[in-house]
Amino acid sequence: MGEPVKPSDVPDILQDVLEDSLDIVLCGMAAGTASAMAKAYYAHKQNKFWTILHETGLTPALLRPHQYRDLLRHRIGLTDLVKTHSGMDHQIPLSKLRLDARSRLHSSIALYRPKFLAFTSKAAGQGFLGGKRAYGEQTERIADTRIWILPSTSGAANGSWRPEVWHAFADEVRA
DSSP: OOOOOOOOSSOOSSOOBOOTTOSEEEEESSBOHHHHHHTSTTOSTTOOHHHHHHHTTSSSSOOOGGGGGGGGGGTEEEEESOSSOBSOGGGSOHHHHHHHHHHHHHHHHHHHOOSEEEESSHHHHHHHHTSOOOSEEEEEEETTEEEEEOOOOOGGGGGGOOHHHHHHHHHHHHO
8 A cells, every 4th residue: 555645845734643443534624723823633712623522422521622642542533635734714725735635635545444534624525525515424435435524613614513413423433
């Protein structure tokens, strides 16, 4: 097996948290500004990511952003579609990065083979899959990896927050 594709010498904002035998890889569009500054995933104080992981039972305890590597103990990995830029989804220059970003993520998922790849925003899922999509499970797969699109946990996306989709996803993971 080859190594995941790394499109450039620009350093990743946040390092991937990936290994073999994961149940889930959660993938955002890119590190937010607060996460880039904190060097931790989903670090903005208004982000619901850590709360919904606990509320759905995907983690037995409420973790904090600086504990992001502890997700591996729960067979959960983390990555972003765009690794070399940070900011809100609409600030990410996808036109320049779409092919490289999609290739890198596809290679990583093919290498590590998690049971689920779940995008933590519609923008990330649509950017990867190409085109408008609804929340929930998608028809595409990467080998045996099932793909989901989940509502964003960002405070900026409160208007489209639907925790029931996260709960349905957690139920599928446990099934």
